[in-house]
Amino acid sequence: MDIILVPGFWLDASSWSDVTPPLLAAGHRAVPLTLPGLEARDAPRAGIGLRDHINAVVAAVDSxxxxxxxxxxxxxxxxxxxAVDARPDRVAxxxxxxxxxxxxxxxxxxxxPAEGDEVPLPPWEGFEDADLTDLDDGLRAMFRARAVPEPKGVAYDPQRLHDERRYGVPATVIxxxxxxxVLKEWIDAGHPYVAELARIRDVEYVDLPTGHWPQFTRPADLGTAILAAVDRQ
Known part of the structure; x- marks a missing residue:
């Protein structure tokens, strides 16, 4: 099966390199993406918005x-x-x-905080302590050395959705x-942060305790968790 991996802010396809080995060993095709504006630190980012990143993922789905x-x-x-909203019949x-x-x-x-058309990786003081769990000094230095500014539009643009069939696509939350x-408590309480998640009809939860960047702090375990979700599919 094709497994398309979309990095978070400031990261490119290489951020998945320590996660994909178990997927490949199981015979799947891993497709990590570098999204528009994240190709290099000096790549142009003006005019790149959330829809451009969604369209890049949709193109990978269509291929x-x-x-x-x-x-x-x-x-x-x-x-x-x-992308699920755009192609609900093409996402397993x-x-x-x-x-x-x-x-x-x-x-x-x-x-x-943005600087012109881009959002640089903030100083570590700008993150919550929980974000940084297990991200030691060496990993922080590695992350900052490879970080690419995020296009401002991706962070700031509103999401636009059109097809409620997206709620029928099974989901896994790691x-x-x-x-x-805690996520389940928020859903039960009607917290707006999880309102869209609450509407998905088939959701499984997997706990992988660490900070916000498990692809760096627990990459092998993350790969195993992703593989288990794919195998259940």
Missing amino acids: ADQPVVLVGHSGGGAIIHG RAIYVDSGPLGEGGVINDEL ACEFPSA
Whole structure:
């Protein structure tokens, strides 16, 4: 099966390199993406918005000869949800890695400080302690060295959705920063943060306790969790 992996902010396809070995060993085709504007630090980012990233994922879905599994980390969760909405009959499962689906009109994060057309990786002080769990000094240095500024429009643009068949696509949430029990409590309480997730009819939860970047802090375990979700599919 084709497994399309969508990175979170500031990252390119190479961020999945330590996650994909178990997928490949099981005979799947891993397709990590580098989204528009993330090709290099000096790549142009003006005019690139959320829809451009969704369209890039949709193009990858359309290029496959069978239904695919979509994996989205962090802000990539909003992006794959937009692709699920665009191609609900072509996605076998959506896997949200420390992320979730973004509903109509929502934005990924318009509070991130922008510089012109881009959002650089903020200083570590700008993150919550829970984000940084297990991200030691060496991993932080590696991450910052490879980080590419995110196009501002991707963070700030509102999500636009059109097809409620998206709610019938099975989903897996790999919960890292917040345990799945907390997410379920939020759903039961009607918290707006999980309103779109609450509408998906078939959701499974997998706990992978670590910080917000499990592809760096627990890559082998993340690969195993993704593979298990694909195999259940």
